[in-house]
Structure formats: C-alpha cells, structure tokens
Amino acid sequence: MRRLFRHKLMILCYHGISLDDEHEWWPGVFMTEDKFCGRLKLLKDHGYRVLGLEDALNRLSEGSLPANSIVITADDGYLNSPETLVECCQEFGYPLTIYVTSYYAEKQTPIFNVMVQYLFWKTDRSSLKGDLSAIGLPGVDHIDLGDSVEKQRWCERIINYGRENCDEDGRQNILEALCAKLELNYGGMVKAGMFRLMGQKQLQMIADKGVDVQLHTHRHVFPVDKDQANREISENREFLEPIAGKSLEHFCYPSGKWDPAQLPWLNKMSIRSATTCNLGFVSEGDDYLTLRRYLDKQTISDNEFLAEISGFLAFARQIRGKVRSIWN
Ligand SMILES: [Zn+2]
Structure with missing residues (x-):
C-alpha cells in the first residue's frame, strides 16, 4: 500500500x-x-x-x-x-x-473566544442567576446551563458581545467575571499560560x-x-x-x-x-x-x-x- x-x-x-x-x-x-x-x-x-x-x-x-x-x-x-x-x-x-x-x-492574554468555550465546558454550575452584565449578558438575570444546546447559545452570545462591544481589556474583564460566576480560577489559568x-x-x-x-x-x-x-x-x-x-x-x-x-x-x-x-x-x-x-x-x-x-x-x-x- x-x-x-x-x-x-x-x-x-x-x-x-x-x-x-x-x-x-x-x-x-x-x-x-x-x-x-x-x-x-x-x-x-x-x-x-x-x-x-x-x-x-x-x-x-x-x-x-x-x-x-x-x-x-x-x-x-x-x-x-x-x-x-x-x-x-x-x-x-x-x-x-x-x-x-x-x-x-x-x-499576551488568553484567547477570548477559546477560553469562554472552555470555561462553559469546565464548570459544574447548572445555572447562573443575578446581574449578568459583567459577563457580557446585560439585561439577562438567569441562564440555564443544564442543556448543551442552550449552553452553546449563551456561550456564543457572550463571545459576540465581547467582540462587538469591548476592547481587549474589556474582554479580559468578562473572562475574569465569568470565572468568578462559574467558580473557576481565572488567575491560576492565566498564570499557567492556558490559551x-x-x-x-x-x-x-x-x-x-x-x-x-x-x-x-x-x-x-x-x-x-x-x-x-x-x-x-x-x-x-x-x-x-x-x-x-x-x-x-x-x-x-x-x-x-x-x-x-x-x-x-x-x-x-x-x-x-x-x-x-x-x-x-x-x-x-x-x-x-x-x-x-x-x-x-x-x-x-x-x-x-x-x-x-x-x-x-x-x-x-x-x-x-x-x-x-x-x-x-
Ligand atoms: Zn488557527
């Protein structure tokens, strides 16, 4: 062959x-x-x-x-x-x-869209409640993460918000706020050099x-x-x-x-x-x-x-x- x-x-x-x-x-x-x-x-x-x-x-x-x-x-x-x-x-x-x-x-910051998707995969949280404007979802006060299609939809909405409305500092602020909401360690991931x-x-x-x-x-x-x-x-x-x-x-x-x-x-x-x-x-x-x-x-x-x-x-x-x- x-x-x-x-x-x-x-x-x-x-x-x-x-x-x-x-x-x-x-x-x-x-x-x-x-x-x-x-x-x-x-x-x-x-x-x-x-x-x-x-x-x-x-x-x-x-x-x-x-x-x-x-x-x-x-x-x-x-x-x-x-x-x-x-x-x-x-x-x-x-x-x-x-x-x-x-x-x-x-x-020299994590790649925004790649990291958003990883964080949603990594989290154990099944829903997020409260003011979600810091994670790029202004006007939204509750999201369900139990369903994978829904999860993907929220993920894309955050990525689009970051792309259209923020500079790189703003996008990194979203990542940090998202980590806090999803109970993940932003500082640790950045220090390790992920993404x-x-x-x-x-x-x-x-x-x-x-x-x-x-x-x-x-x-x-x-x-x-x-x-x-x-x-x-x-x-x-x-x-x-x-x-x-x-x-x-x-x-x-x-x-x-x-x-x-x-x-x-x-x-x-x-x-x-x-x-x-x-x-x-x-x-x-x-x-x-x-x-x-x-x-x-x-x-x-x-x-x-x-x-x-x-x-x-x-x-x-x-x-x-x-x-x-x-x-x-
Ligand atoms: Zn490539």
Whole structure:
C-alpha cells in the first residue's frame, strides 16, 4: 500500500499541547505531550522521512521527493510550544513549521473566544442567576446551563458581545467575571499560560533554534475581501518577519477556511504555499495555495494514524467511492 502513495507528500497538522485537560474538551485541537511525542516515534520506527515545508515543496516540484515524506506543521503558536512541540521535534531531529497568528501574540492574554468555550465546558454550575452584565449578558438575570444546546447559545452570545462591544481589556474583564460566576480560577489559568500564544521572546527563541515560523493572519480571520485579506497578511508579516529574519511566504488559512477568489490575492502577496484542513496527500502538480493536510487528533489511535499516513485509508475511501458510483 505504501508503494502507491510513497511519492506523495503528507503534511501533518497540530495545534496546542495541553497544560491540563484541554485535550478532553477539544481533542481536535489540543493533544497531550505523550501522544505527540509518541507520533514522532511512530514516524521514526516506520521509516518515514520528515522534511521541512519549503524543502518538501521544492522537491515535490522537482520530482525528487523522497519516498514516504512527511511535513510537520502546528497552527496558532501556543505559549508552551517551545518546551513541548519544539523540544519533541528537536529530540528526533525533525523540522517543524509553526503558523503564528499575531494579535494574541502581541496582547499576551488568553484567547477570548477559546477560553469562554472552555470555561462553559469546565464548570459544574447548572445555572447562573443575578446581574449578568459583567459577563457580557446585560439585561439577562438567569441562564440555564443544564442543556448543551442552550449552553452553546449563551456561550456564543457572550463571545459576540465581547467582540462587538469591548476592547481587549474589556474582554479580559468578562473572562475574569465569568470565572468568578462559574467558580473557576481565572488567575491560576492565566498564570499557567492556558490559551495564550507565544510572545516575541518565545518566538525569537524558537526561530533561533531553526523552527520555521510562518503566516496565519493577524486576527485569525481571512475575509473574502481583498483589502481586509491584504491587511491580515501584512500586519502578520510586520510582526513576524523581524523575528524570523526573512521574508515569509508560507501561509495557513485560519480554521482551514478558504475561497477560490482569494487565490490570486495570495499570489499577488507573494505567498508561495497555503495549507488547508482538507484531508489528503499532496501530489506533484497540485495547487500549492490549497495544500491538503491531515489534522491529527488526541482521539485517533496509533493504528488509525499509521493507516492514514501510509495511504491505506485514502485507498479504502477511493474504493468505497468507486463501488458507490457503480452501485448508484
Ligand atoms: Zn488557527
């Protein structure tokens, strides 16, 4: 099976390593350090070749990609990356690309919308009563948290309120008030660095160690509006390029969302490659502005991981598709 897919490239996608129980809340984004290091060991034990992003793409274009090639990428740039993702990769001698979104790298506060959702998952409270204006719900005096759909609705309302009505200090005040209402420890979470991104100091440290720091927009949005999209990339570059000490030409769509209209804009902005969250291998001749990846998760077993990167599962999907088209 591996022979069929051996000259295709698999780009792995990670995000953050848990400080506490984040992987139980959102296993598609947070992973334990043991699980991540275990994956790197599997790559080594099964003879995969881990290349840097730029090197792999160049070799794919030249037709000289080694068999069973892998690229490791991580999105967002979480604060504990130097002592987790980076250290694990360096232990195995594997190159790593981290796509960094710069707004929260500059602010050095927890990411508002991510933390609001975590707090609602974490709390044992089944309802909140009293004046709820401090948590972004003015005019509301009672919310029920027993029902998960209701809970999600309140969560979104608070996030929208914070986005539309507050500056960053205001949003952090909401998080602090929300922790108090939900009986959770805001100070402890902030001190631990939960939901925070690397700042200039940590980014410089990993760039000096050879980690490839690349683009992921300034505010973690990439609108289908040429001027706003340009602004997202230029502000992201302004923050990251002095740290990286080179011009940055590799990009990752926030939340994997992209639109065909954006591709010519990326070309104009001298972006050479852009990764999505669409599952699959990258083959010679593919558009480098819509690169497929494999989003690895805490809940994926080692066997399933190996089946995916070997091409076995892609092959099984192709067969299933063919059978379905004959049948229908
Ligand atoms: Zn992201």
